[in-house]
Amino acid sequence: MQRATTLTVVRHDDTVQEYTDVRYTLTRAGLQILTGTGDEVHVDAHDVLTTHATAQQSEPGDA
Incomplete structure (x- = not known):
């Protein structure tokens, strides 16, 4: 699985959902x-x- 800081999903009915x-x-x-x-x-x-x-790059030392 990929990791995202923010994931925006646009559906065919133009509704938008954001997940963090x-x-x-x-x-x-x-x-x-x-x-x-x-x-x-x-x-x-x-x-x-x-x-x-979108994904933020982790800082050195972050787990």
Whole structure:
């Protein structure tokens, strides 16, 4: 899974959802998101219009 500081998901109906501090995987089946609080979110592939992820680089010594 990839890590993102902010993950923005735009659906085909133009709704926008933002998630912070997540891990995610985008596959042909859809988008699987694991939030920092342990919640799992699945968005079907036909619902995803686009995604945008940003990640801050970790500082030396960060785990």
